[in-house]
Amino acid sequence: MQFYYGSQMPLRILDETEFWKEQEAEHTIVMRELMTDLEKHYIDGLNRWEEVLESTHQQVRRFITSLKRSNYHISPPLYQQVMELVTFCLQESVAFTQFCRQIKTESQAAKGNHTAKVVIDHIIDESEYFMGIAQTILYEKL
Template identity: 75%
Template sequence: MQFYYGGQMPLRVLDEAEFWKEQEAEHTVVMRELVTDLEEKYVKALKHWEEVLNTTHQHVKRFIESVVRSNKHISPALYQQVLDLVSFCLQESQAFIQFCRQVKTESTVVSGNHTAKVVVDHIVDESEYFTGIAQTILYEQY
């Protein structure tokens, strides 16, 4: 993400959050479909993560609509709510990363499947990319 957006920054960071929350939700499906014999507890957890991430994705989309409708006059309260939402998205992504790492190391099926481990590593890398963006935005603001 480029940081020369100035007054458009809230919209730009929300665009990033919207994209990555959708990606993370899709990644839960990728993991379930790639590892067809995945242990049931991980299948259930991935389905739950999919629901949670889709909910966050929808919440971010609503904030994008609010920012767009503000006609470039973002109130301090809305700006703070955007930062709070980005903080939440960051924490959620960090928890999702931790879960993915747990699946990689604790699932007998995944730990014995080189392709699955590579895919999980890629999923983690992508979520870490978003966490880097979110941290940069948040640390610049505080």
Template identity: 75%
Template sequence: MQYYYGSQMPLRVLDEAEFWKMQESEHTVVMRELMPNLEQEYVDALKHWEEVLNTTHQHVKRFIESVIRSNNKVAPALYQQVLDLVSFCLQESVAFIQFCRQVKTESEAAANNQTAKVVINHIVDESEYFIGIAQTILYEK
């Protein structure tokens, strides 16, 4: 987390979401590259995840710009939209983790690639880290 925001909400949580959505998108590429013999259904699903995560990343970036332009006077409606977006990001990360675990357990290409299993575990850990950080920021009062 970039702590130069101090306790500024909602920039803190948007910064986290922006970084981790980019990471998750990049992780879809890592998984495809790491398993060149990955079944086509998973390749297609990873490409779809990459698009979805990139779209979310772009939404987060737009909200960051809106918050920055508000000069620390974030309207209640914008603040609520940020919270809704971050909640969406959390749910998206939960679904991405489930998909990664599915690849690890159901893909023959992953089953036969110890490095891929280790990397997938790391990818899952990173997404879980984002979820934990975002929940902490969202629910602190």
């Protein structure tokens, strides 16, 4: 992501957040389909994560829609809300990657499936990419 958007940066971070939350939700499906012998508690966990991530994705979309309707005017209170949402999304991605790591290291289905381990590492890498973007945005403003 380029960081030269100036006053439009909150819009850009919302675009990134929307994209990555959708990706994370889709990644839960990829993991379930890739490991057909995945233990039930991990399947249940991935189902819950899919719901949570999709809910967050929709919340981000609502923020974007609100900004469009306001002709992209970002008031200080709205800016603060965007930063709080990004903080929440960052924390959510940290927890999601922890769950992915747990599957990779503790699930017998993952341990015996080299492709699954590679895909899980890729999923974690993608979430960490978003986390890096979110941290850069958040820490610039401190």
